Amino acid sequence: MGPGGPPGDRFKEAAQVKDRKGTIARLWHYLRHERARLTIALLLIAGTSGLGLLGPLLMGRAIDNYISTGDMAGLGRLMLLMLAVYIGVSILTWLQARVMSQVALRTVHLLRKDIFAKLQRLPLKFFDTRPHGDTMSRITNDVETINQILTEGAAQIVSSVLTGIGVIVLMLWLQxxxxxxxxxxxxxxxxxxxxxxxxxxxxxxxxxxxxxxxxxxxxxxxxxxxxxxxxxxxxxxxxxxxxxxxxxxxxxxxxxxxxxxxxxxxxxxxxxxxxxxxxxxxxxxxxxxxTTVGVVASFLSYTRQLSQPINQISQMYNQLQSALAGAERIFEILDEPDEINAASTRNVITRGEVQFRDVSFSYDGVAPILKHVYLDAKPGSVTALVGPTGAGKTTIINLLTRFYEIDSGEILIDGVNLRDINKEELRRQLGIVLQDGFLFAGTVMENIRYGRLDATDEEVMAAAATAQADEFIRHLPEGYFTELTERGGNVSQGQRQLITIARALLANPRILILDEATSNVDTRTERYIQEGMTRLMEGRTSFVIAHRLSTIRGADQILVINQGEIIERGTHAELLDQGGFYARLSGSQAGGDAELLAAEEAEELRAMARAQAQQVHAGPPAGFGPR
Amino acid sequence: MHETRKLTRFLAKYRLFVILAPLMMIGEVAMDLMQPRLTQTIIDDGVAAGDLSKVLQTGAIMIGLAVIGCIFGVLCGVFAVRAGLGFAADLRSALFSKIQKLSFANLDKLETGSLITRLTNDVTQLSDAVQSLLRIMVRAPFMLVGAIFMATLTAPRLSLLFIVLIPFLILVVAMTMVRAFPRFMKVQAKLDHLNNVMQENLQGVRVVKAFARHQYEVDRFGKGNDDLRDTTLSAVYVIVMVAPLMMLTVNLGLVATLWFGGHQVNDGDIEVGALVAFINYLMQALFGLLMFSMTLMRFTRAEASAERVNEVLASEPAVVQSPAASVPATMPGKVEFQAVSFTYGDGEPVLQDVSFTVEPGTSLAILGPTGSGKSSIVSLIPRFYDVTSGRVLVDDMDVREWDEHRLRDHISIALQESVLFSGTVRENIRFGKPDATDAEVERAAQMAQAEEFINHLDDGYDSVIGQRGVNLSGGQRQRLAIARAIVRGAPILILDDSTSAVDVATERRIQEALASLHMTVILVAQRISAVVNATNIIVLENGRIVAQGNHEELIATSDVYQEIYRSQVESGVANGQ
Structure with a gap:
């Protein structure tokens, strides 16, 4: 499904922990890095609890030995001792809290880092099938619960247990x-x-x-x-x-x-x-x-001290439970299988020849989306993919970019099986321009440079000029340094696409994948995009999900895809001669409107253009909404 | 606390609970305050005098008081929970009803995501605050004042210590808060930034993968992550000082009490039991203060929530029905714009001097690039917004004079964004007309060309659609939205670019089906192919009508129309030949 699934999921009842032991063991794996700090914290907690126990004892002593007997000098000495004890408790508590926050923040930092790195390795299928809200919630809320339990909970549990035991021992000893x-x-x-x-x-x-x-x-x-x-x-x-x-x-x-x-x-x-x-x-x-009055006074304090850990432990139990559930949800992500990649980086793409050999594929393992597809794209040629929605055009792209793994058959690039090409190499040589061009928050310059990180400003501007984007960029308030807002209003959808074309140009790939814009763009920008794309395609093996007649007619080959199969292939003229699906698509609308149009052929072609004018994405395009 | 106070009207209904809960709490606190005094009796009158029966008798009284205190406490909880949750339910309900009464302009301003947070998180936050107000905010001050009072009774001279201790504690809390607050603001900003990077990577995953920018993104995230850790640490370092400092203050008070108290016992001013009792009061008083300051911090958060909630409650609907609202005598379905100009909020004008007429049973197509004002035109017809100048007439009556409810029943609109609701397919279509029969629902689905895919769903019309229709494709959602509009059976049908994800053959069949209904149809389109059959076409550019007529007229007379036509249709011929 498309991005941005139901955010309501985040309100689902917190799942119970399925594998408590395993989750604790894995959390410990993260905490192990902090062993030294944890040991220090543990010692500090022990010290705090120990000194904390001394307080009531000394108070009892003060009453029995000095106040009751009127030994004021002795009382003074004991008071100094108590003062020292309490100052000690406070300092140790402070140090322990500092150390434990370090432990917590460093662990959470590591966890976040691992999750993010993991997200970068996950296959596209993960992102397409999971609601983004759910993934975000795991990364933010669940990590936060772990942070909390580490910062406050863990130390409190330990100190509660230690204090509890200490109080019991001391009380038994006293009376x-x-x-x-x-x-x-x-x-x-x-x-x-x-x-x-x-x-x-x-x-x-x-x-x-x-x-x-x-x-x-x-x-x-x-x-x-x-x-x-x-x-x-x-x-x-x-x-x-x-x-x-x-x-x-x-x-x-x-x-x-x-x-x-x-x-x-x-x-x-x-x-x-x-x-x-x-x-x-x-x-x-x-x-x-x-017994003595002093002992009774000590006992009153100890009883209060003992009741606290008992209360706290039952409270902490709930917090611990939800932290473990959160940790489990995070580990679920970390356990997802990685994208498969070829270990060898030996195979490189030089010419850009693409072949599909008997390729079959389904997204869910049940409904086949592509059936026994063969295709050949010579280096530098343009292949137009044509067909109704859901026919499988986008899927061919998803397989070629190896966003998804094929079920059977093989895909070859320059004669090498796609599986044996390292993904970084593959994608370095693949340029993709999609309709709803995604841009990052940042300047125009940064966004174009995304295509090649070491490009100079001049190279970025040259790419923009070739992509016909230079003119409008210069008219932006800050030119190339204008900040693009998220999904933002400050450039139009068509202009965004121009930026993505420039980005692809800068990357200078051997193979190109283009998803032509439908019609959400004003006429002038549309021409720019058209021109930009034409320049981008020069000398590269190009696959175009085509909506525009000129592109289709100009293609070296047209593949007509229907229900997962390539049912016709050839040039525009050849396909019209065949009188098959393509010709029918072209001719189907000729009847009704013909009299409205000056030329019958124009109507025929127009109908065909409309047949392609169909966006493939399941989700609504960017900027959708009544604003 | 100004904003929070405004919300007290929602507590009026629970007046009884609001009064009873604190009273009960005072009862519980009073019982707590008796305990040290009784301990003193045990020590001074029982132990010191060797009177065992006094000891046991006092012990029994203490247990009795503990039981009474417990009953008070439980009752306080019961009342506070009822008041707090009743408050939450009523507030939520008031917000929800308010939102239903607002108009589109208000929604634009308040934003969907933020409205949802206000109804969920903010209300919960406030409900918690009410409960803690009724319990802890009562308990803490009474504990503090009561304990000081009792301590003064027990040992008047020792109680002078409070004069030193309490200001010192307040100072400690205030100083740390002042230092911690800006740091935590910074933490929040860094966290937001990191979440944005994360969000971007989820949304832009195809781009990241396509450019093989994994390492780059990992580095970018890593920097933000490091930054967040360091900033948080610097804030946390301030906060972790609070508890030890407070503990130290309390304990210093204890030592001082023992020291001065010891001397007083020695001088015969007070007895040992009084000293023990005083120490207990000291603890109670200081913990009361601590509790109070902690709860106060929570209230600053509640204040922010209250402000956000009040903003919604105070919103005035941008569109207000006039008291004399009525309906025209005949309602065949005519729509007329007379010199309409329109501006969203204070921005640039979106429509300028727009005039046209759609006769009943005819169709109007509105063509133009994104942002030219097409959706704005159709939003004015059901009076989602009010015009800035000019008039919008439906069946010869200004929409501002129409009964709003009747006006919207008179118009079916399929909005640009096809929103579905969780429920079955049938329920979703029936949303347009709650009393529609199954036959009507199915006929509408047929006309919207949705029947085929519906029949392919596991349970046909009874298939359950996930929230917002996540398990359907864009084209399927659009067709259900059209079916929903058709089943309504209103004389005027508006389709706001609602076939953009439907393939052309299907779009054509939908248009043919609509033509057979003899309704007034207004459709917004970007593709010229969708408009050629319309009775009348208007072409918009920058909020102005630049051409008007039917296809033949426009192709013959309008340069703009010709240009669009060429760019969408003929350029293919030109380039190809």
Whole structure:
């Protein structure tokens, strides 16, 4: 399918992780580069957690040993120690956060680099069959989730676990009975809460996500087609559909979020409950003389410290889950098979002779698009490809450029099998000019230079002049240094095509592929394009998806393609003599309009020109839209 | 917060929840604030006095209060969720309905992609903000004030510490924000740039491959990627200082409390339990402040969303129906332009002094290069836009006096962009006339030459079309759009270049089928072949009519028409011979 598939896909429910172990292993593969930093971060986290544990202990000491006894000098010394500990904690936390952000950003950087490099190696089929929105979302959103979990999540999980263990050990050491009270209370409550609320929340959120997807799809579709909706007076119908979906979302969301919202206060309760329990039990023990006030004060802090990691770990679990799902989606792209390329760079294209030998092809492995095609193009000759839409003209181009791999038969260039020619060499010798000439954001100069990166400014301008593009470029506000906007308004479609012709000229290829413009262009520019193309074709083996009569008549051979087969071939005169499909195409419209026209032949030819005036791309051409 | 405040009207319906949620939250906070005080009782009155029953009794009270606090908290959540989500649903609905009432000029200005974001992301952002407003924004200040109050009660002299600590914390937060904000703006710009490169490579993949520019693109991307990493790091380095600095402040407060408090205990001013309680209040107060500052940051984002949402809500439809709108007595389908000029927004005039008449049952073809104003002409007939000067008449009545709904029912238009909706083929055609019978739908499909390919689809007319018709070719989409226009059965049919992706033989059959319907047909075309049979042809150039007449007249009299004709038809003869 054409570019820009349904962006609604991005609202699909986040997929569950299919292969958790494998995904973690591969993520680790990326993190391995950061081993040194990770080790440092781990040590820093351990230090932070350790020092953090000291705080309450020292506070207890302060109360028991100094405040209760009135030893103010001792208190002063302890305060200095505490000060040192806290300053230490802050410095270590700061360093650790710095190091972990480096780890995260460097890993994400590497991941992005790999994805992009991978995109450059993927076959065209990948881009034609996948919605671009989906690919973009993997590159942006999914990478961002991984970034987040690495920056914040990972360190937090480790420090939570370390702190949790440390607190438990310290509490057991300080006062085993109180420790058991505190731990049992916190842990058992948390488990109960998770068991009761967890599943309900998950179910609720899944339903909410699904309904959100439905609603967003509806919004997206309606607003994208808003002009049609208005033209057909369908506003009220759409509002009705929207209201129903919106209300359903509200109901689902209230259900999901109410459950989720309960977690906060309930955990707060668990916390308060545990503290009360510790205070009461501690008080009891203190009255009995089995512990001190300072220890109870320490325990109050430790209980709070222990409840935090328990909360955080359950929160982190969700984040981790979505990061893994994101990573999996990224790895899916990285796992796509690369474009096949010949290893050898020995074979070079010098003459530009092209042969198809019994070539068959289908895009999906089911419906054949080309059937047993033979063709011969001599060096420097012009071959016009003619036939109705969907006949297979574009497919021939896609195979010759090796954007797609043929199913059977062989394609030879200068007698060498296409498979044995390195793609870089092949494409260096192939120039392509398409109708909706794609230009990059950048200056005109840069865009033409794309054809040959080491071309001087003079060479670029010379190419533009040959392509008949020089004149209009000089009239642009900044001349060759005018910035072209994306899909932009500042040059017309015809002018864009002139730039692409100049770009192809600069590349100076042996073989040329041209897709003639239909009629979206004003007369004057159209003539320029015509002239530019003629100059471009000189001396090169050219394949033209032809719409214009002059081109067809001037071609060395015309291939008439219908339903994946070359049904007729020859020059214009030969084909008319044959009285076959081509002649019928030319003659089919002669009847009705003939009396309107001065010359009968003109009408005949006009009808034929119309037969070709058919764009091949599935998607709408650039600049489509009522503006 | 100005923009956000404007949206509070959407909360009016949930007034009860909006009042109850904070009240409940105050209840929860109050219970939380009681805990340290009770701990103090346990230590000072229980432990210190050796009174075990006091210890256990107070413990029981603490647990009781925790239960009450929990109930308050849960209720607060329930109310806040209802208010927040109700707000979101109503706001979304208001936006959606508003957009349906706007006109084309508004859509041009607001842009489709941005409208979608406003309805999805921005609304979610605002709903989150409302919920956190009702919970955390209430919780945090009450916690802060309540804790300071309780701390002052517990140990008045120690509470002087707050006077030092709180301004210091505020300073830390403010300073980092000031430094971080511009850096993050830069990060966003770099990220946008990188995404653009990525997008370009997806769209222009054929060009990149055709020129074998892989390495060049990888290098270009690599540079942006490096840049992004470095810029982000410099921003992150500022942010990672916030948490440790705050922690340090809090802990310094703790040490100071122990130090001064220790002396006070020593002097007999306060008891140990009071000191412990004070420390707990200190923690509660400072964490309340932290929470508050974090939520405040989220609100700056909500403000941006509110601004974007308000822009839509405040849009006035560019086309407004007059109160006296009606319909003409007879509606045979006549269209007339009288000296019409038209400008989009404040730009250059797109149409100048355009006049023509299309009699009922005849056809008009509009020919001209891209940008000459063809689509603008047909957009004025159903009053998608209002003319700048002159008049557009349909059945001898100015379209501005027509009932808008009736006017659009009177006209079928197949727009240049053939938008389909997800659903079956049948549903898509029936979009033109919701009560059309299956027979009517199929007849329209036949006339639009769509029947053959529809029958080849797996489920025929019941085949499901993906979003925006992604599983159909351009020509197939156009034919469905034409069928949709035909099934409407309106007296006036407008085809805005809607056969450009259909092959010529098919286009011809469609035109023949239309001719049999005896409707007024207005068609926009770029190919001369599509217009030769029209009753009347106008040729546009730069928004002006440069020639008008039927094919024979124009070929005989109009230089412009002859030139187009030559360039499209005869140049082939000339060059070929």
């Amino acid at each position: 085993p009975v109180l420790a058991v009270v505190s731990i049992v209370s916190l842990v058992s409550w948390s488990l109960v809460v998770n068991r009761i609320i967890g599943p309900r929340t998950r179910v609720g959120f899944r339903a909410q996500q699904r309904q959100l997807g439905v609603l967003n799809g509806l919004i997206e579709e309606t607003i994208s087609g808003e002009r049609t909706v208005m033209a057909y007076n369908q506003e009220q119908v759409r509002i009705g559909e929207f209201e129903a979906a919106n209300e359903e979302l509200r109901v689902h969301s209230v259900k999901a979020q109410t459950f989720a919202g309960v977690v906060g206060p309930v955990m707060n309760f668990v916390n308060n409950f545990s503290i009360a329990l510790v205070a009461a039990a501690g008080g009891w023990l203190a009255v009995d003389g089995r």
